[in-house]
Amino acid sequence: MVETIVEATWQVLAKEGYEAANTNRIAERAGISVGSLYQYFPNKNAIVAAVQRRHHAEVASAMATAFAETAGQPLEIGIRGLVHANMQAHLADPDLHRALTAIVPAAVNPETLGCIRDGIHAQLRAWLSRYRQQLIVKDLDTAAFVVQHLVEAVVHATVDGPGPTPEPKQVEDEVAAMILRYLTG
């Protein structure tokens, strides 16, 4: 049931935007009544948080796949895989991500948001440590922090951004180059 509600919210956000994502619409799409929503979630924000968690799980999964596929290959290949996986995960459904970035900051409390990000941070840090010898950065935690936010921000700006944003392919190249030079000098 929880899954049904999250899926319904996901679809409303993706197809009708965050303004249409009110509790009545979500309940209607899920085929239940408003009251039932509150049997499984304490409030609307919790529903949005669940959708956000699902989104981050997808991104984390895409990253894990990219890391696995590039295991043993040079750092540069790994970085390109990381950036590409992130971009692809967002290009898959731009409308949903536009809606999420608009609605999430106000709906999900910062602490919850922090926990959601921690998983990706840990994954990234672990991956970095595998290349430790060739890295010139000392503190892997800070490095992972900076890289994570760089990728997330630029990908979002490229996918969601208004007006003339650079081509995704070109952005991927630049971000990958930036990370490589940062890590290895």
Place this chain on the structure above:
Amino acid sequence: MVETIVEATWQVLAKEGYEAANTNRIAERAGISVGSLYQYFPNKNAIVAAVQRRHHAEVASAMATAFAETAGQPLEIGIRGLVHANMQAHLADPDLHRALTAIVPAAVNPETLGCIRDGIHAQLRAWLSRYRQQLIVKDLDTAAFVVQHLVEAVVHATVDGPGPTPEPKQVEDEVAAMILRYLTG
């Protein structure tokens, strides 16, 4: 009067958070009635947009000052100035910026947001072009795009972020190093 309203909203956001920033509270703080708000702004989103514009004007001003102070000095010094100015502009009032990042995405339409950012993008691009000879990046527009979003995202994550974020000083060092290596190889 417009300035009074923006200032009142600024203060409510900074001192009471975005949840308290409803039209009644803003009018009360501005010493006027709700109706008068709507004589100067078409809706609440426009008020938030004005506050956001003011914030970006401050950031742009801080950047301009940093660029002016480091004119003629090596690129590395300029980059450090840029990053430091951004960090300082946000450390000045963390609560306000936490509230702004939460409320802005949903309140200000993407196109308006794009226009607000364009000023900083242009400024950054112009500054980069002064060092063109020593840069290994080809497309200054894309470079400015990536650098802008890197700085903005990491600064926000450091200032607003929940939980254990790295020290601002250390983040500044890492971001500055990242940008320098990206631009000059």
Place this chain on the structure above:
DNA sequence: CCTGAATATGAGCAAGGTTCAGTTAAGGAG
């Protein structure tokens, strides 16, 4: 003093998040 145009007011409307008293459905026990 008038007058009327510009501005200010705040009760009230509409929309959306939330609640809860009443209803239905499911699973025994007799």
Place this chain on the structure above:
DNA sequence: CTCCTTAACTGAACCTTGCTCATATTCAGG
């Protein structure tokens, strides 16, 4: 088959909040 209990569901009603508009106030120029 009927009754009872418990759990889940329902949706009308409530409350907050963005916004409107009929009314009130101000004030410059006759």
